[in-house]
Amino acid sequence: MDIRLYMAQRLSAIIMIPLVFGHLGVMIYAIQGGLSASEIMSRTQGSVFWFMFYGLFVIAVSVHGAIGLRTIMSEFLRLNDLALDAIMWGFGLVSMFMGARAVSAVTWL
Amino acid sequence: MTVKVWRGDKNGGAYQGFDVPRQDNQTVLDVVSWIQQNQDPNLSYRFACRVGMCGSCAMMVNGTPRWTCRTHVNKVLDANTLVVAPLRNLPPIKDLVADMDPFFDKWIEAGGHHNPSASRYDTMPQIAPDDTKRAVANESIECINCAVCYAACDTVAHNDNYLGPAALQRAWTLYNDEKVNDTDAVLAAVSGKGGCHNCHSQGSCTLYCPNDLNPMRAISGLKAATIKHHIKGGR
Numbered sequence: 297m298d299i300r301l302y303m304a305q306r307l308s309a310i311i312m313i314p315l316v317f318g319h320l321g322v323m324i325y326a327i328q329g330g331l332s333a334s335e336i337m338s339r340t341q342g343s344v345f346w347f348m349f350y351g352l353f354v355i356a357v358s359v360h361g362a363i364g365l366r367t368i369m370s371e372f373l374r375l376n377d378l379a380l381d382a383i384m385w386g387f388g389l390v391s392m393f394m395g396a397r398a399v400s401a402v403t404w405l
Numbered sequence: 406m407t408v409k410v411w412r413g414d415k416n417g418g419a420y421q422g423f424d425v426p427r428q429d430n431q432t433v434l435d436v437v438s439w440i441q442q443n444q445d446p447n448l449s450y451r452f453a454c455r456v457g458m459c460g461s462c463a464m465m466v467n468g469t470p471r472w473t474c475r476t477h478v479n480k481v482l483d484a485n486t487l488v489v490a491p492l493r494n495l496p497p498i499k500d501l502v503a504d505m506d507p508f509f510d511k512w513i514e515a516g517g518h519h520n521p522s523a524s525r526y527d528t529m530p531q532i533a534p535d536d537t538k539r540a541v542a543n544e545s546i547e548c549i550n551c552a553v554c555y556a557a558c559d560t561v562a563h564n565d566n567y568l569g570p571a572a573l574q575r576a577w578t579l580y581n582d583e584k585v586n587d588t589d590a591v592l593a594a595v596s597g598k599g600g601c602h603n604c605h606s607q608g609s610c611t612l613y614c615p616n617d618l619n620p621m622r623a624i625s626g627l628k629a630a631t632i633k634h635h636i637k638g639g640r
Contacts, residue, residue: 297598297602298596302628303632303635372563
């Protein structure tokens with residue numbers, strides 16, 4: 297890992313700290329009164345705030361997870377740089393695509 | 406006591422058992438020397454000063470890297486047995502002698518050599534002993550290059566490029582040394598593929614350092630310094 301990957305992973309972690317707590321808090325809050333899926337959707341669809349919140353979360357998670365996976369693969373499988381970069385970009389882009397799909401489904405009208 | 410000594414070379418090896426008499430104030434190095442002098446003169450091992458200054462006698466003792474000249478048998482004996490092997494993370498040459506080349510090559514790679522910033526015609530810089538940077542540099546200068554930290558480090562074990570705790574701690578000392586002008590070069594040397602950012606802060610280096618140094622703190626210092634440098638536009 298060089299300094300650019302290190303910085304990207306630390307910055308994405310800093311972004312994720314409040315978002316993880318927000319995500320957990322909202323989940324706990326949302327199930328307290330027995331909100332149904334459609335009730336939740338009615339609050340999130342069309343909401344710029346939730347789009348920004350989870351959009352940012354997805355980007356940060358994709359960056360953070362992909363770099364972390366690259367390190368794990370490097371240390372446990374000793375793959376070469378080309379294979380490591382392929383895994384990192386592949387995992388990052390797939391996570392981002394899947395995350396973006398979920399965010400758009402929940403927040404777009 | 407029973408002493409199991411690793412015998413072999415770079416192609417592999419196995420443990421050989423010896424019965425060694427217990428003595429008061431016996432060190433692990435005494436045990437290895439006793440075997441070589443009384444049981445098998447072919448046993449290869451390395452030592453020089455016998456008093457914890459030269460850093461040449463480090464070995465794995467019951468799975469833990471230790472300076473054997475300062476390790477008393479009564480502190481490490483387990484079920485009346487000692488298991489002695491060459492240092493981990495370094496290729497064995499023969500028996501208990503590990504090849505130190507990768508360790509010292511990385512020392513050089515991390516910039517661990519003196520790049521003078523002044524000539525003999527310049528005046529000597531005046532450095533107060535209580536200067537903040539000097540105090541940080543002083544924390545690490547007692548390193549004896551025994552490679553115990555290098556053998557203890559799991560990141561070294563899993564990452565061939567990683568410079569390791571001793572080399573990075575040396576770089577941190579140079580970074581804080583007033584006599585080193587080109588600190589950017591020091592940071593560049595530790596910011597590459599095998600640099601300080603690979604450290605997982607597991608702390609084995611600090612736990613096992615026989616001189617009670619703190620390479621993990623030195624590496625944290627390098628991480629912080631490289632981040633600041635990177636944000637300011639450096640590499």
